[in-house]
Amino acid sequence: MLQQRLDRIRNITPAVLPSLLQCDFGDLRGELERLTKAGVEGLHLDVMDGHFVPNLSYGMPIVAGLRRWTDMPLDVHLMISDPAAYIDAFADAGADMLTFHIEAVENPLAIIDQIHRHGIVAGVAINPDTPMDRLDGCVEATDAVLVMSVKAGFGGQAFRPEAIERLKSLREAYPDLLLEVDGGIKEETIGDCRQAGCDLFVVGSAIFGQSDYQTAVSRLRDLL
Template sequence: MVSGAIDNRSDARSMCCTLTALLNSVVAESGLKRTDWQNAVAKFSGLIENVWMARASLEAIRNAAPAVLPSLLLCDFGDLKGEVAKLHDAGARVLHLDVMDGHFVPNMTYAMPIVEGLRRHTDMPLDVHLMISDPLKYAKPMVDAGADMLTFHVEAVRNAAETADLIRQMGVNVGVALNPETPLASLRECLADIDMVLVMSVEAGFGGQKFNPIALEKLRTLRSEFPDLLLEIDGGIDATTIGPARAAGCDLFVVGSAIFKKHDYNSAIKALTDEIAANDPPTTGEEN
């Protein structure tokens, strides 16, 4: 298995096992029926493990930022394990998966089996972008398959804050995405309930589009108003657009063609990370 920044995934499981044993010993002396307390302990320990795992993966994503996230839509699915290993060796620490349903967007891609297969091969955080009409229908199966971050589209739901809260209760980190023509005001009600905003620089689900600079304006506004919120960008990201996105305050950069259509993943990711470093926004101290 390819290890990533989330080495504390196993630590979380170990702590949950310890906690479960402690709870078992305490509750066994309480006089409750054996089946009652066993069910209660199992449910509680499962919840605690999910919370710890979510926090561990979010910490890993934050620690990786600013980071290039390879979008696996263009990878060689005939050698998924090999692709993951090559990407990790090239410096990737978080992987991005685009899930499309043929309804919210016209294209269709993969679903839970690919997420589950990836989880067997790597401990790197899996950032799953749900470009689907009913994110709540598939959120729990995605979590069970191994997703660490689930991002749904604000355009796909009636109540973004409620959707975010329900997904978070499944024990996963939550992001919300918006298309270029969707105003930032549509996010206001849910910003307190999410871990990340994904700013689309092309319309979701359509190929061959040019990078829309309106995404940079949104990034600058979000960074100014929410300095601790993770910001991600997706669509048309390459060596010419990744620098301006970083300068606008972006943390995570979803990249497809600029990695997978190159012969050497190492040099491709290095070129992108060099552009990120060259465009780091100044810190508060540097501005004064």
């Protein structure tokens, strides 16, 4: 199951992943239909606990609800203090990929193993102010690294260009690693991230802030 999920995600790269944090939750099924018509091939779900980050979002019921209505890969980003306590529940809800923050855990290898036991793709996220050496010892065990180009917690922040160098260094060191970027991804930044070796691009307002999702997604894809 893990290899099937990993292969499926690899096969859609480079991919634009809409961040549902900025969608209209009063019309979630309608938003899903619009995104599907726009041709997106995966969805990014930001889970926030009000503790690891100073914001609250949603949990397992949203993942489970989306799983009932789409077979697209669901990339679940756990911006929470205790990911180990919730991995099993998010696996049951239908996540295809679970990403936790290196800053939130003492033993990332144990979290990666817990995710893999469910046959789910494992990702490790790192905030822009966190030294890259925090990833030492766990990159070889994980399937993906999510480079945050803004501090985790809120949408609409400006892209931090040091993310480009982080992506480049990871790509040079780990040619087969899935690389993802999140924060401030729009027409002006997505191409540079792709040139740096990124595979998955989390996009919020550059899609949900536009009246025509299909045009917005097409423009972003053209830049990839």
